[in-house]
Amino acid sequence: MILLVFSFRRNSESGVEARQESIWILGFGLVFPAVILGALLAYGLVIGAQLSPQNGANAVKVTAEARRWEWRFTYADAPALETTGTLHIPAGRPVDIAITTADVIHSFWVPRLAGKLDAIPGHINTLRLEADMPGTYKGVSAEFSGAGYEAFTFRVIAHTEAGWTKFLQGQPE
Amino acid sequence: MNALERHRKLTEIWASDKGFKGWFSTVNHNDLGRMFLVTAFFFFIVGGLLAMLIRVQLATPHSAFAGPEIYNQIFTMHGTVMMFLFAIPTFEGLAIYLLPKMLGTRDLAFPRLTAYGFWCYAFGGSMLIVAMLFGIAPDGGWFMYPPLTSAIHSPGINADFWLIGITFVEISAIAAAVEITVSVLKYRAPSMSLAKMPIFAWYALITALMILTGFPPLILGSVLLELERAFGLPFFQVDLGGDSLLWQHLFWLFGHPEVYIIFLPAAGVISTVLPVMCRTTLLGYGWIVSAAVALAFLSFGLWVHHMFTTGIPHMGLAFFSAASTLVAVPTGVQIFAWIGTMWKGRPELHLPMLHILGFFFTFVIGGLTGVMVAVVPFDWQAHDTAFITAHLHYVLFGGFVFPIFAGVYYWLPHFTGRKRFFCLGELAFALVFVGFHVTFLAMHWVGLLGQRRRIPTYAPEDGWTAINLISSVGSFILAIGIAMILVDVVLHIVTAHRGRRNPWNATTLEWAMITPAPAYTFASLPRITWRDPLSAEPDLAVSLARGEGYLGTPRHNWRETLAVDIASGKPEMHVLYPANTRLPILMSAVTGLFFLSLLMKFYWTVPLAMGGVAFLAWKWVWGLGLRQDQAVQSVGHGLSLPNAATVARSPGWWGTAFLLTANATFFGALLFGFAFLWTIAPGWPPPAWFTPSIFELGVGISGAALAPLAIRHATRVNESGGTPFPTVILALCGIVALGFACASLMWRAPTPNEHAYGATMLVLGGYGTFHTAISGLMGGFLTAQIRSGYTSANRRAAFPIVGLWVKYTSATGVIILLAAHLPGLIP
Incomplete structure (x- = not known):
C-alpha cells in the first residue's frame, strides 16, 4: 500500500518496460510472497500437527x-x-x-x-x-x-x- | 451509401421491436446485456436491504426485531441473493454487453441462447423473491448443509425453493458460459489473434470455463438433495448409507471456484480500466493471463479449506493448506502487475480510479486475513465466527463490488452517450469506503471475541454490544453511499448532457462506435493487428462507420458477421444470425413450469413441461435449417467465406462441445459421489447389490459401440454426396439398445429408498436413460431433416453436432453400465 501511494509521485525516469516487468512481477509478485507464505505454511503445519491427538497413553x-x-x-x-x-x-x-x-x-x-x-x-x-x-x-x-x-x-x-x-x-x- | 444511410439501414435490420414488447422478443446483446445488469442491480438492492435488516437485528443485544425463524431466512437469502442473483449475473451482463464490442464483432455466438439465459435468470430469481415475500424462503444458511436441510429437519417447502430456484438460475449461468466461451474463441475481428485480445476477453474466457466446470457439482448436489427431500433417496442420510459430508464436498467443489468466478471478471475490469486511468498500457499482459489461468486451476484444488473443522486427517489438511497459501501467489502477481502499471504511468484521480483504489485497499486486507485463515490452527478458532464473515466481505466487496463500481462509472458514458453532470459520485464513494471499513473492521474484532456467525441475538454480558452498534452504524453509512451511487446513475441516465465519443481516451475497441451503442454495434468490422487498436488508429471509429471494414454493405436484411480461427483470428466462415423471436422467453417459461411442477409436487405436469421443452427445442433448431445449398459469400476486401452451415466445425459444434464439457463435469461429480459414499460413508456395504446381467451389459455395450460408428459413417456418406438415411437409422438402433440397458438399470436398482447404493444406481441409470433420450431425439431430428431436404453434402453442419452427442452418450453409457454390473460379476 505504501508502494501504491508512491506511484502517484511522478517518477522522472521510467526504465525499460522489460526491466520493470521483472522487478514488479518476478520480484514482488513471485519471490516475495513465495518466501513469506512458505515460512507461514511450515509454521502452521508444525503447530497443527502438535495440536492433533498423539498417541498419549494417559489421555x-x-x-x-x-x-x-x-x-x-x-x-x-x-x-x-x-x-x-x-x-x-x-x-x-x-x-x-x-x-x-x-x-x-x-x-x-x-x-x-x-x-x-x-x-x-x-x-x-x-x-x-x-x-x-x-x-x-x-x-x-x-x-x-x-x-x-x-x-x-x-x-x-x-x-x-x-x-x-x-x-x-x-x-x- | 453514406454513413448515415448505412446507420439507418443496419438499425432497421438489427433493432428490437418497438416499445416494451421489444424486451420480450429481443435477442440482441445490447439489450440483453443492459437487461441483465439492471436485473442484477435490482437483486443487489434486495440483498442490500436484507443486509440492513441483519445489522438492525444485531445492533443491540436481545433484539426483538425479528425472531430466529425470520432472521434465519434473512441471512440465508442475503447470501443467496448476493452470490447467485447479483454477482454472477453482473459478470454475465457486463460480458454480454461488452464482449462483442471489445472483440470487434456484431453479436455473441448464440443470440437466442442469451435471451433464454436471461429469462431463466429472471424467472428463477423471481421464484426466490416470491418465496421471501410469503415468508417461506430458505432458512438453512446459504450453503444449505444437510441434514439440517433434509426433509426430517426442514420439512417445509423453504429448502425446496433454494434447491429448485437456484438450479433454474444456474441454467442461465451455464448458457452464458457456453455463449461467452464460443464468442471469445470464434467471434472476433479478423486477424485478432489470441495474443491480441483485450485483457477483459481473457478474463471472461477463463471465468466462463470455470463456470462450466465449477457449477455442475453444485447442480448435482442440488439434484441429489432434492431427490432425497422429494422421493426419499437417502444420499445424505448416514443411517441409510449416505453421508452429509458428500454435500459439503460437492458444495465447496463449486463454492471455492465460485469465489474466483466472482473475482476474475472484476480483475478483468481493473486490468482494462486501470491503464486508461494511468495513461499507459498494462504491465505484463502475458504474466497476467498466466496468473489468471493459474488461479483458475488452483481454485479447484482448494475446496477442502472450507472444511478444515470437519475432522479430515492432518495430512489432507496440510495439502489443502499448502494449496490455499499457494493461491495467494498468482493473486500477488496480478496485484503487483497493477501497481507496476501505476508506477509506469501517471495516475489521474477520476471516479473509476477512486473505486480502484478502494479495491486495492480493501482486497489486500481481505487477502491478508485470507492467508490467516489458510493457516489451519488459526482457522480452527476463527471458523464459523464473525471473523470469517468479515473476511469474506473484504474479499467480495473489495474484490468485486469496488471494481464493478469502477466499471459502472467507466462504461456509463458508453451505455448512455452522456457526460456525468452531478458530482454525487465522489461523495458516495467516500461514504461507501468509510462505511464499509467501519462495518467490517468491527466485525473482525467481534469475531475474534468469539461471536459466532448466524446467531440471531446475543446477551449484554457477552461484551459485544458496543462493537456491534458501531458495525451497524457503519453499515448504514455504507447503505447511504450505495443509494447515492444508484441515484447518481439514474440522474446521469435521465438528465446529463451529451458527451463526446471515447471520453477517457481509451484504446480498446468498444469505444470505436457512436454511444449509446447502436443495435448493430459496428457498421463494418475492423481488421485488428494491435492490442490497443485505438492508439494505433485513432480514427478507426470514423472509418468503420463509413463501411471501410468487412461486411460494410447491408444486404438481404441479413444479420451477418464473421467467425474466425481460434488461435490466429483468420476469418473462417460467414455467419447469419436469427432475428427477433419470442421463442426464448416461451421456452424459459416452459422450463419454469417444469421447475414449478417439481416445487409444488404437481408431478403430472412434469412430463408435460419436459415434452414442451423438447418440442420448443426442436422448433428452435428446425428454424435454422436451410433449403438451398449455400455458396461462398463475399465479405469485402476481396475475401469470400463459406456459410457456417457448410463447415464441419460450426459454431453450434463448438457450443455443443463446451456444453458437454459442463455435462462431463456433472457426470464426473456423480462418479466422485458414488466412490465417496462407497469408501467413506459409514453405512456400507449395502444390504443388496445390483444383480448383474451379462445380457443387458452386452446389449448396452454393443449399442454404445454401434451408434458412434454408424453416425460417423453417416457423416462421411453425407459429405461424399450419398444418402446417410440408413446409417442414421442404424445409429438410432444403437441408442435404443443402450437406452434399454440404462432403463433396466433404473428399473432394477435395488431398494433405492432404503440405501444410498440403490439410490445411486437409480440416478446413474436415469442419467444414461435421459441422455439416450436426448440422443434419440437428435437422431430423430436429423432423420426428419434428411427426409425434408434440409441436408446435403454442402449443408452438413448438423451431422458432427449429433455425432458429438451420440459419442458422449455412448461413452458415459458404457461407464454407467460397467459401474453397475462389474462389481457383481467380479467374484
Whole structure:
C-alpha cells in the first residue's frame, strides 16, 4: 500500500518496460510472497500437527454427542456416568474427546482450550485438549443448526486430581 | 451509401421491436446485456436491504426485531441473493454487453441462447423473491448443509425453493458460459489473434470455463438433495448409507471456484480500466493471463479449506493448506502487475480510479486475513465466527463490488452517450469506503471475541454490544453511499448532457462506435493487428462507420458477421444470425413450469413441461435449417467465406462441445459421489447389490459401440454426396439398445429408498436413460431433416453436432453400465 501511494509521485525516469516487468512481477509478485507464505505454511503445519491427538497413553477419554440443543457427555473411566450440558475433565492431563451427533451437524468449541471440531452424523472426530488450570470454561456449538442455535452452549469444568476422582465415583463436590 | 444511410439501414435490420414488447422478443446483446445488469442491480438492492435488516437485528443485544425463524431466512437469502442473483449475473451482463464490442464483432455466438439465459435468470430469481415475500424462503444458511436441510429437519417447502430456484438460475449461468466461451474463441475481428485480445476477453474466457466446470457439482448436489427431500433417496442420510459430508464436498467443489468466478471478471475490469486511468498500457499482459489461468486451476484444488473443522486427517489438511497459501501467489502477481502499471504511468484521480483504489485497499486486507485463515490452527478458532464473515466481505466487496463500481462509472458514458453532470459520485464513494471499513473492521474484532456467525441475538454480558452498534452504524453509512451511487446513475441516465465519443481516451475497441451503442454495434468490422487498436488508429471509429471494414454493405436484411480461427483470428466462415423471436422467453417459461411442477409436487405436469421443452427445442433448431445449398459469400476486401452451415466445425459444434464439457463435469461429480459414499460413508456395504446381467451389459455395450460408428459413417456418406438415411437409422438402433440397458438399470436398482447404493444406481441409470433420450431425439431430428431436404453434402453442419452427442452418450453409457454390473460379476 505504501508502494501504491508512491506511484502517484511522478517518477522522472521510467526504465525499460522489460526491466520493470521483472522487478514488479518476478520480484514482488513471485519471490516475495513465495518466501513469506512458505515460512507461514511450515509454521502452521508444525503447530497443527502438535495440536492433533498423539498417541498419549494417559489421555482421558470422553465422548460428546450433540443433538438439538444439548450435549451429552460420557466417560470411559466411569461407563455408567452421563452428564448433560457440562463436560467434566481433569486439569493438567490431555483429554481426547470423541465428538459425534445424533441429528444435524454441530461443532464443539471451547475457545480457551482448543479449536473447534465438527460433530457429523455417522462420523466420530477426536479432539485433543488440555486445561492447564482447574476452573470452568465456556463452550458453544459453532455450526448453524436452525432456530435455537444461539442458545446452544455448554460448560467444561476442569477438576483438580482429587475432584476428578470424586466426580468419577459419582460424588458431587 | 453514406454513413448515415448505412446507420439507418443496419438499425432497421438489427433493432428490437418497438416499445416494451421489444424486451420480450429481443435477442440482441445490447439489450440483453443492459437487461441483465439492471436485473442484477435490482437483486443487489434486495440483498442490500436484507443486509440492513441483519445489522438492525444485531445492533443491540436481545433484539426483538425479528425472531430466529425470520432472521434465519434473512441471512440465508442475503447470501443467496448476493452470490447467485447479483454477482454472477453482473459478470454475465457486463460480458454480454461488452464482449462483442471489445472483440470487434456484431453479436455473441448464440443470440437466442442469451435471451433464454436471461429469462431463466429472471424467472428463477423471481421464484426466490416470491418465496421471501410469503415468508417461506430458505432458512438453512446459504450453503444449505444437510441434514439440517433434509426433509426430517426442514420439512417445509423453504429448502425446496433454494434447491429448485437456484438450479433454474444456474441454467442461465451455464448458457452464458457456453455463449461467452464460443464468442471469445470464434467471434472476433479478423486477424485478432489470441495474443491480441483485450485483457477483459481473457478474463471472461477463463471465468466462463470455470463456470462450466465449477457449477455442475453444485447442480448435482442440488439434484441429489432434492431427490432425497422429494422421493426419499437417502444420499445424505448416514443411517441409510449416505453421508452429509458428500454435500459439503460437492458444495465447496463449486463454492471455492465460485469465489474466483466472482473475482476474475472484476480483475478483468481493473486490468482494462486501470491503464486508461494511468495513461499507459498494462504491465505484463502475458504474466497476467498466466496468473489468471493459474488461479483458475488452483481454485479447484482448494475446496477442502472450507472444511478444515470437519475432522479430515492432518495430512489432507496440510495439502489443502499448502494449496490455499499457494493461491495467494498468482493473486500477488496480478496485484503487483497493477501497481507496476501505476508506477509506469501517471495516475489521474477520476471516479473509476477512486473505486480502484478502494479495491486495492480493501482486497489486500481481505487477502491478508485470507492467508490467516489458510493457516489451519488459526482457522480452527476463527471458523464459523464473525471473523470469517468479515473476511469474506473484504474479499467480495473489495474484490468485486469496488471494481464493478469502477466499471459502472467507466462504461456509463458508453451505455448512455452522456457526460456525468452531478458530482454525487465522489461523495458516495467516500461514504461507501468509510462505511464499509467501519462495518467490517468491527466485525473482525467481534469475531475474534468469539461471536459466532448466524446467531440471531446475543446477551449484554457477552461484551459485544458496543462493537456491534458501531458495525451497524457503519453499515448504514455504507447503505447511504450505495443509494447515492444508484441515484447518481439514474440522474446521469435521465438528465446529463451529451458527451463526446471515447471520453477517457481509451484504446480498446468498444469505444470505436457512436454511444449509446447502436443495435448493430459496428457498421463494418475492423481488421485488428494491435492490442490497443485505438492508439494505433485513432480514427478507426470514423472509418468503420463509413463501411471501410468487412461486411460494410447491408444486404438481404441479413444479420451477418464473421467467425474466425481460434488461435490466429483468420476469418473462417460467414455467419447469419436469427432475428427477433419470442421463442426464448416461451421456452424459459416452459422450463419454469417444469421447475414449478417439481416445487409444488404437481408431478403430472412434469412430463408435460419436459415434452414442451423438447418440442420448443426442436422448433428452435428446425428454424435454422436451410433449403438451398449455400455458396461462398463475399465479405469485402476481396475475401469470400463459406456459410457456417457448410463447415464441419460450426459454431453450434463448438457450443455443443463446451456444453458437454459442463455435462462431463456433472457426470464426473456423480462418479466422485458414488466412490465417496462407497469408501467413506459409514453405512456400507449395502444390504443388496445390483444383480448383474451379462445380457443387458452386452446389449448396452454393443449399442454404445454401434451408434458412434454408424453416425460417423453417416457423416462421411453425407459429405461424399450419398444418402446417410440408413446409417442414421442404424445409429438410432444403437441408442435404443443402450437406452434399454440404462432403463433396466433404473428399473432394477435395488431398494433405492432404503440405501444410498440403490439410490445411486437409480440416478446413474436415469442419467444414461435421459441422455439416450436426448440422443434419440437428435437422431430423430436429423432423420426428419434428411427426409425434408434440409441436408446435403454442402449443408452438413448438423451431422458432427449429433455425432458429438451420440459419442458422449455412448461413452458415459458404457461407464454407467460397467459401474453397475462389474462389481457383481467380479467374484
